[in-house]
Structure formats: C-alpha cells, structure tokens
Amino acid sequence: MSARDNILAKLRMANATPLKEPETAEYYQEMSPHWDNEVDRLKHWAAAMRAVKTEIYWVRANDWAKTLVEVAQQKGLRNILLPLQTEHGQTAATAVKAAGIEVKAFERPIEDWKDEFFADIDAGFTDSRCGIAHTGTLMLWPTVEQPRSQSLVPPVHICLFDTATMYDDFYSAMQGENMAEGMPTNVVLVSGPSKTADIQLTLAFGAHGPRDMVVLAVLPEHINPADLAD
Numbered sequence: 001m002s003a004r005d006n007i008l009a010k011l012r013m014a015n016a017t018p019l020k021e022p023e024t025a026e027y028y029q030e031m032s033p034h035w036d037n038e039v040d041r042l043k044h045w046a047a048a049m050r051a052v053k054t055e056i057y058w059v060r061a062n063d064w065a066k067t068l069v070e071v072a073q074q075k076g077l078r079n080i081l082l083p084l085q086t087e088h089g090q091t092a093a094t095a096v097k098a099a100g101i102e103v104k105a106f107e108r109p110i111e112d113w114k115d116e117f118f119a120d121i122d123a124g125f126t127d128s129r130c131g132i133a134h135t136g137t138l139m140l141w142p143t144v145e146q147p148r149s150q151s152l153v154p155p156v157h158i159c160l161f162d163t164a165t166m167y168d169d170f171y172s173a174m175q176g177e178n179m180a181e182g183m184p185t186n187v188v189l190v191s192g193p194s195k196t197a198d199i200q201l202t203l204a205f206g207a208h209g210p211r212d213m214v215v216l217a218v219l220p221e222h223i224n225p226a227d228l229a230d
Helices: 003-016 024-031 038-050 064-074 087-098 114-120 170-176
Strands: 054-059 079-081 102-104 123-127 130-132 137-140 156-162 188-190 212-218
Touching: 024 170, 038 054, 038 212, 054 064, 064 087, 064 156, 064 212, 087 102, 087 123, 130 170, 137 156
Parallel strands: 054 212, 079 102, 079 123, 123 156, 156 212
Antiparallel strands: 130 137, 137 188
C-alpha cells in the first residue's frame, strides 16, 4: 500500500465513525458565569468594557438624549452622523440640533461623499441589538438605515444600549436573538474603541476604527444608578 492509499484508508475509517455533535447548550449552561441579580451582571459588564477604555453613562429612557448632547459638548464634536430613519436617530437629532451641533446622515450614495465621510465626520451614533455580560460586549445589527460604517468609520462611536437586552454569554445571545434567522451580512461585536499593539507592542487606539467608544446604557426604573457605582 502506498503512502497515499494509507492516508485515504485512515480518512475513510475516521469518516465511518461520525463525531458526536457537542451539547452546546449544556456546555454554556455549565461553563458560563451566572449572576444572582441584574445589578451584579451589569456591574460585571461595565467593568469589562471600561477595562478596554469604554466610557459608560447610566441613563434613563426619557433623558438619554440630554446625556448625548453633554458628551458631544465635552468632546468638542462639531457634527454627529445619525440614523435619521430610526426613532432613536430622530430623537437624537432634535436634541443635537437644539445644542447647535450639526446633524449628518446617509442621505446620498457613499460614493458621492466618501472623502467627507472619512475626513470630516466627528462621531457616529447607533443603537445596539443586545449586550453580552461575560465579555463586556455590545452586539450591533447593521441595517440599510444604520449601516456598519456608521459605527466603524467615525473617530468617536456613541452607542445607545437598552440594558434590558442583556445576555450572560454569546450563545445565549445567539439563541435569544434568533440569529439563525434573518441575520444581516455582518453582525458587529464591540467591546471598546479600536486598538492595536502591532507596532513595537505599543498599545494605540483608533488605528482601525473609532478611538473613543461611548455607551449610553439605558437602565430600567427599578435599578438605581448609585447601586452600579464602582
């Protein structure tokens, strides 16, 4: 028997005994961390995100736009790219315009304003699909109204996150959001601003995307922001 025949024979033998599919749900149930209450889970998520230079502001559903404006003013933003076809984009636009900050939007093909988009947009604003507590992550769900470039290109990314959509781990998020059905071309997982240490092992932010990541984390009424203090 030649070496080739020997290799093929081993492969046929291996295929004759199919590997058992892993019990994914049972694995995550056993291995993933679980928290006794919402506050502890939120504190873990926030600590994980802040560890990689993410800024988190605890807000309410009725006042997050005010915090958005305050953040924009603190950072000296001249303009913000908003998803004006969405409810959160319209709410943000009303507050931003009142503060004298210019509103930008995807109102024309990217080819017609690509240079301006990459050079002159100060910040992009999006919402998020859900959060993942274990890794300190937000899941972004790009759409035509809110393309992935809205969060990836501008130097500052400001993200609105409803903390009621928090999952313990990625597997739970996949199941809870039914990602097997109707998933977009790309799902974006974000834990902080863009960073790299490729050059001389020196950590640098903003090399391949936003240098600043700001999360407006909307709390339910029964959670007191003071309980989430470090």
